[in-house]
Amino acid sequence: MINILLAFDEEDQEIGSFNQGCREDYETYFTGSEHERITYISSNSLNSLNIQVRTEQLSSFIFAAYSHGEINKLFSKSGDYVSSTVNIELFKNSFFYTVSCNTGMQLGGDLIANGCKCYFGYKTLFNSWLGYKEFSECANYGFFKFIEGTNTNEIFEQMIIKYNQHIDDMYVEHFFQASLLRENRDGLIKIGEDITINSLKQAI
Amino acid sequence: MDLCVLIIDDDIQRIKEGALIWELEDKFGSDNIAFESDPNEAINYIEENLHKNIIILLDIQFPDKVMNGHEILSKIREISELIPVILWSAVSEDKETFSDFINNNAFGFLSKSATSEEMLLMIDRAISYFKTSLDNTIEDWIIQKDGDKDKPVYFTSEGKSYSLNQILNEIRTQTDVGKSFAKKLNELTIDLLLRNKETLND
Numbered sequence: 570m571i572n573i574l575l576a577f578d579e580e581d582q583e584i585g586s587f588n589q590g591c592r593e594d595y596e597t598y599f600t601g602s603e604h605e606r607i608t609y610i611s612s613n614s615l616n617s618l619n620i621q622v623r624t625e626q627l628s629s630f631i632f633a634a635y636s637h638g639e640i641n642k643l644f645s646k647s648g649d650y651v652s653s654t655v656n657i658e659l660f661k662n663s664f665f666y667t668v669s670c671n672t673g674m675q676l677g678g679d680l681i682a683n684g685c686k687c688y689f690g691y692k693t694l695f696n697s698w699l700g701y702k703e704f705s706e707c708a709n710y711g712f713f714k715f716i717e718g719t720n721t722n723e724i725f726e727q728m729i730i731k732y733n734q735h736i737d738d739m740y741v742e743h744f745f746q747a748s749l750l751r752e753n754r755d756g757l758i759k760i761g762e763d764i765t766i767n768s769l770k771q772a773i
Numbered sequence: 774m775d776l777c778v779l780i781i782d783d784d785i786q787r788i789k790e791g792a793l794i795w796e797l798e799d800k801f802g803s804d805n806i807a808f809e810s811d812p813n814e815a816i817n818y819i820e821e822n823l824h825k826n827i828i829i830l831l832d833i834q835f836p837d838k839v840m841n842g843h844e845i846l847s848k849i850r851e852i853s854e855l856i857p858v859i860l861w862s863a864v865s866e867d868k869e870t871f872s873d874f875i876n877n878n879a880f881g882f883l884s885k886s887a888t889s890e891e892m893l894l895m896i897d898r899a900i901s902y903f904k905t906s907l908d909n910t911i912e913d914w915i916i917q918k919d920g921d922k923d924k925p926v927y928f929t930s931e932g933k934s935y936s937l938n939q940i941l942n943e944i945r946t947q948t949d950v951g952k953s954f955a956k957k958l959n960e961l962t963i964d965l966l967l968r969n970k971e972t973l974n975d
């Protein structure tokens with residue numbers, strides 16, 4: 570059994586509905602699942618203290634975060650909850666998966682330098698368009714593949730394929746949204762080791 | 774395509790009596806031909822009509838006015854890079870100072886002695902520019918969309934959100950965000966070509 574911490578800033582004024590939709594996809598995905606310990610962290614408890622309390626006793630875990638981001642931090646209305654300067658050392662032996670803007674520019678590398686095993690995120694803006702599930706499907710896809718046992722190098726390749734499938738299905742009728750999805754695809758970045766969920770469990 | 778020709782000239786009365794105006798009104802309809810003799814009023818007109826595709830015929834010399842054609846073009850470019858501005862002058866082309874016109878992306882130069890055919894040919898080129906520019910493709914796509922265009926639909930995890938009307942405004946005023954939409958479409962096109970999903974037509 571491995572702990573899975575899932576942070577969703579679902580109350581944010583701009584991206585809350587997207588994050589909420591992604592959270593519902595996660596809940597659906599994990600419905601009936603009994604083999605992992607899953608903790609959801611909502612907007613009202615999305616702060617650095619809660620992250621510290623949740624993570625500091627864990628020798629290895631999986632962390633996903635859907636919120637605003639900048640190059641060196643993730644943040645919500647409560648402030649920075651993951652930051653290169655505040656709590657980067659909490660993520661040793663973790664798989665870190667985030668759908669947020671620009672954290673691939675610095676935070677991802679800082680996490681790996683501080684013992685995180687593997688980081689997935691975006692080095693550009695992350696775009697979404699109301700009513701288009703393609704954005705959340707692509708965003709969530711890699712995380713679910715990791716839970717299913719796929720190794721992270723393969724996950725990265727499969728996420729690109731997933732993005733391409735949706736871009737190709739959309740661009741004739743919905744060229745504007747397809748152009749944003751392409752930007753998300755090219756912003757996707759993986760940093761760190763090629764791991765699987767099983768190799769992470771062995772570190773517990 | 775919602776199109777308007779704006780003539781900015783200090784001698785509007787003489788222009789209105791010319792054959793060219795009859796031809797423009799015949800081609801585009803009299804409601805779609807606008808005249809401004811005051812540069813400031815012209816700037817106001819442009820700002821209030823950014824929802825239209827405006828083609829501007831701009832006189833260069835404005836005696837006794839606050840701005841000349843050089844300065845007016847510069848002001849227009851502060852509003853939008855997308856408006857084709859055709860310089861229209863009695864001063865011959867070889868005697869004009871063109872460096873700032875080039876820098877401010879003037880669409881073309883016409884002598885006031887040009888024939889109606891030459892003028893209409895230049896305007897047709899401007900219309901063709903509208904039809905083929907990526908920004909206008911996006912504009913047309915947004916204009917044709919149904920539903921509430923003031924409701925935010927596009928979000929970034931950086932914390933920005935835009936409705937269709939806001940996107941349209943960003944494009945028309947050519948902000949960095951507005952310019953980025955055309956860039957994204959160019960990048961999508963290149964991506965589709967490189968992955969052999971599309972080919973260039975001859």
